[in-house]
Amino acid sequence: MEFFTFLYDALHFMVLFGIVGSALLVVKFKDLVSATIALAACSLLVSLEFFILQAPDVAIAEAAVGAGLTTAILIFAIKSTRGREEY
Amino acid sequence: MKEMSPIVKTITKISFAAIFLFGLYIILHGHLTPGGGFQGGAIIGTLMALYLVAFGAVKWRKKVLSIIESTGLLVFIGTGLLGLTTGYFFFNFIGGTDNPIFGQQLNGGELIGDVAFPSNSAPLLSSGTISIMNMAVGLEVIAALTLIIVTMGLFAFAGSEEGE
Secondary structure (H helix, E strand, O other): HHHHHHHHHHHHHHHHHHHHHHHHHHHOOOEHHHHHHHHHHHHHHHHHHHHHOHHHHHHHHHHHHHHHHHHHHHHHHHOOOEOOOOO | OOOHHHHHHHHHHHHHHHHHHHHHHHHHHOOOOOOOHHHHHHHHHHHHHHHHHHHOOOOHHHHHHHHHHHHHHHHHHHHHHHHHOOOOOOOOOOOOOOOOOOOOOOOOOOOEEEEEEOOOOOOOOOOOOHHHHHHHHHHHHHHHHHHHHHHHHHHHHHHOOOOO
């Protein structure tokens, strides 16, 4: 039983560090399509975190809207731009 | 907007029915399991985005999508206003005992008045107007998200708004 509690906590911390890491990657990438894919990965991990915190209703909505629709809409918008961030 | 390679089109054709059925399941079981009208509608909206990316610009009728969206909202409002009249507040349309089709579906449920109260495990046809409202919200969300995706896709790839 101790071992399974440890495994659960380890999974939880891996998901949390994944959220922070992918969010940092969104800021770091200069290619806009790469940043969008990193945002989709971040959204998917947030959905997994909602499921771990026992809110499966919110997890379904986050997975469908955040990882699917938002990525499609952002990529459609990036098609009309130059595709790289300039500063 | 150009269509993609035959690999993508074939995979889309294969997985279309499965994803559509999963979205319908989420909508129709919205009163029992996690999910509901918005979640199932968002899943089917994502499926429409996949279809648009794979097959390119087919003839999308925006007028029809707009009419479907308005129909879903009107059904939702109408079901809500039906509760003001006598006898329809949480009335179980689809699961009562005098219903000849679905009348025998209450496994272990208890019938108090016209409303069926399930004992512990809920039967599918048990929630009265909630299920109808879930279907209305699902219809509205499917049409609205498909309209957003189609408008953005046509604007991005043609440079201007085309289609009907």
